[in-house]
Amino acid sequence: MEKNMKILVVDDFSTMRRIVRNLLMELGFSGPLIQEAEDGVSALAMLRSMSFDLVVTDWNMPNMSGIDLLRAIRAEPIWKGLPVLMVTAENNRDQIIAAAQAGVNGYVVKPFSAATLEEKLVRIFERLAASGVSA
């Protein structure tokens, strides 16, 4: 897995953004390439102003939730291939189905370990490579 990836971490809790950042760095990703946004609205603004290779987003957020962010991303042709990993506290069947239908690439239930995060990321990029879509 490419470690020089530009990653956008979206969560309304700053502690959770920090934890995800720590976990990603633990997996060898470069800290300075990790950006943070506190909700879907600011995430979209950041996506428009710079390019990213991966979005890791929480589900429950004020202003714009993770699922709405995902739908907004998929609605833009230029972000069609942008991998989105959904992080949520709820292991809810309906949510998982909604995320899958909206075109999510991976789904992780909090709390998760660095190993679980790595496994999900590896699978996401393996599948993308297999489908020939570049992020």
Add this chain to the structure above:
Amino acid sequence: MNTTTPLAIDANLPPQLRDLLNSADGAAFEQALDTIVRQREQHLFRALGQLARDLHEAMRRLGGDLAHEGVSSGAAGARQHLQDVLEMSAQAANRSLDFAERMRPQADALSQNASEVLAWTSGNDAAAVLARQALEFADASRSGLADMVLSQSWQDLTGQRVKKVTAFIGTVESSLLELVRLTGALSGSESPAAAVHVSSQEDADRLLSEFGF
């Protein structure tokens, strides 16, 4: 009831009653019967009046208590406490994360240095033993720090619940304010002193009419 036609009596009445109504004292008997019915009606009205008054009083007291205790300031206080919990827990989690971020480079450096020592000394001399120990310690520390970082997600998990409770308090607050408004509207039209005792049909009727009966 028409006392002049005692013979137009329901055939379903018990024979004893029919006989009495048909007797010379029929009119007096019917009047007595009428009185009994009226008395019973009055009991019913009195009971209904009492019930309506109790309900009204309870609503007024509830509204008064809630207004006195200050629903808005109470709810705002509760929300503030929860906000404090969120901030304090975030602060505590951040301190742990600070510590982990500060210690990880040190663990990395120790691991690196120990590896370098092991590259030029091997066997069981003191330096090699110490270097191996340091390497083990550095690895265990790194893994422990990673666990500690991960375990700080309790702040996010508990915080989500605190936020839900905060939203619930908002709902309860608006319901209570609506109740206060309603009871206030009821209290505004009441005359509690006049309604302390319901002793007559007129009192009961007056009280009931206040409530739209």
